[in-house]
Amino acid sequence: MSKYKPLMLVVLLIIVIITGWYFTRSYPPQSKLSSVEEIHVKALLKEMKTHCVGRYLVDLPTSFTLSTGAEPLDKNQWIANVKWPERSYNTYITSKRMYYPAFEQMLKRREKELSKTRTDNPANMPFLKKIWPLPAGMNGVIFERNLGISADDAIRTLEAYIYSEGVAMKIQKESINDLAPRYKKDRERRGSETNYIPGDLDKLSNLLSRLRGREEDEIPRGAGSCIANAFIAAQTSWREEEDIAFVFSSENLLGINFVIDTDNSTREEISLLDRADEITKILSEVDAKIIRKGRREINNMKAEEMLASGPKWGSVNPVYIFNLFINETQGSNKTPYFNAILTNEGNSDIPFTGYNQDELMAMWDTITQTVRMRPGTL
Secondary structure, three states: OOOOHHHHHHHHHHHHHHHHHHHOOOOOOOOOOOEEEEEEHHHHOEEEEEEEEEEEEEEEOOOOEEOOOOHHHOOOOEEEEOOOOOOOOOEEEEEEEEEEEHHHHHHHHHHHHHHOOOOOOOHHOOOEEEEEEEOOEEEEEEEEEEEEOOOOEEEEEEEEEEOOOOOOEEEEEEEOOOOHHHHHHHHHHHHHOOOOOHHHHHHHHHHOEEEEOOOOOOOOOOOOOEOOOOOEEOOOOOOEEEEEEEEEOOOOOOEEEEEEEOOOOOOOOOOOOHHHHHHHHHOOOOOOOEEEEEEEOOOOOEEEEEEEEEEEOOOOOOOEEEEEEEOOOOOOOOOOOEEEEOOOOOOOOOOOOOOOOOHHHHHHHHOOOOEEEEEOOO
């Protein structure tokens, strides 16, 4: 027997043990909190509430409230957009809870404003081209107007409003109508006329018929997607791309936002962890670093996460950017893309939360572990 054989067996055994440990070690690693830190975290996570976000559900502490969908509609704080493949223009959506009399007054003010608007070129008048009523049973209107006071009136904006179950919604998209006589030469040069208005009105009316208001904590049962204050029932007649955003904040976590972005079309060629080297290099240029990264199994879904930290300009407190991705390379209706972010990056003027890095990571782990597909969404 070779004198090296026992040594080789020992080396082989060590390799097997290390390999087994590598592939079976738990991720994410369990946070090691002090007794005081555990009290902080348990106090924040004591009561949780389920939120419907796109086609997913996630549980957040009850202190978190939805910031998205709180601005006046004329601020155009878009909370979602929908796109149909045959059109290059997106359809943008925003919402706000409102009493119906206030909604009616808003429409009257808007009609008056559009009617009085003057264009730079008199040939583009009137600015408000037409007012389209909504189909029977729907409360609202569609204003067909010029894109802007300086734009040729062949480029139109369809500005729609609908009221449902205590929620006012504004839906806006660009369109084209070049049937005016002064565009004759353009039509002859192209060999055809362009009037997308009838088709866009049909698609827009269909979308409006699938929109309904909802309470923040309502969990719909049918197929479709949740947006702030509302629900979009699924479309089955044609392909429809959706992109939906939510921003949550908490008075108990001043300066921290929990952001969710979800859609049914994102298909990145390279996943988050495969971009880790490139991200590390970029972070190092601003003295930031990755504090944790890895793959997770969350409610039968494969996820990748990356938690980064770095110095905050003008502050002694660090910047935190925690990211979690699901279906980053295979976004579809059945496997919708999902990105959750916890960050204090954009809040330089707000005092930093009293929670430290380990506590934030423990909160992050608990919250993100609740992400799951909403039953019935498909």
